[in-house]
Amino acid sequence: MKVILLDKVPGLGDIDDIKEVSDGYAFNFLFPKHLAVQASNAKVKELKDKEKKRAKDAEKELKEIQSLADRLDGYTLIIEDRANEEDILYAAITPMRIAEALKTYGFPVNKNMIISEPLKEAGEYKIKVKMRHGLEATINLIINVRAEDKESKNKK
Numbered sequence: 001m002k003v004i005l006l007d008k009v010p011g012l013g014d015i016d017d018i019k020e021v022s023d024g025y026a027f028n029f030l031f032p033k034h035l036a037v038q039a040s041n042a043k044v045k046e047l048k049d050k051e052k053k054r055a056k057d058a059e060k061e062l063k064e065i066q067s068l069a070d071r072l073d074g075y076t077l078i079i080e081d082r083a084n085e086e087d088i089l090y091a092a093i094t095p096m097r098i099a100e101a102l103k104t105y106g107f108p109v110n111k112n113m114i115i116s117e118p119l120k121e122a123g124e125y126k127i128k129v130k131m132r133h134g135l136e137a138t139i140n141l142i143i144n145v146r147a148e149d150k151e152s153k154n155k156k
Helices: 023-030 041-072 095-104 147-155
Strands: 002-005 018-020 036-038 076-081 088-093 119-121 123-130 136-145
Touching: 002 023, 002 041, 023 036, 041 136, 076 088, 076 095, 088 136, 119 136
Parallel strands: 076 136
Antiparallel strands: 002 018, 002 036, 088 119, 123 136
């Protein structure tokens, strides 16, 4: 009997695999545990349609991520923050803060995509942004000390 697996079955196959099994195995084990359904013509057609849709969605997602990587690569992000006299920041610039800043400029990224240690000094940095499908981009991060902090330091 041909069955379509609904779940991963050790020693048999993965989800959506079509397998030939004995009737007893199908009726006594796979069907009662909802691990498979009988592979009728309608179910096989439905599975093929589902695979086509999945491939189309993956292709669309890849194009979107490629577009994001192209827009991000070489982008210069400027973050201003407070610092002491030696330009050491009071609060580190973390991947979360970088992701939030990028979101404000229309880049849909999250903190897990930003590859960086917390940055404590003003200056220029190259930051990698890793995306799905193995794509990555490098942004230029410039951390400046706020102008009002520099003015107050110069007055002292």
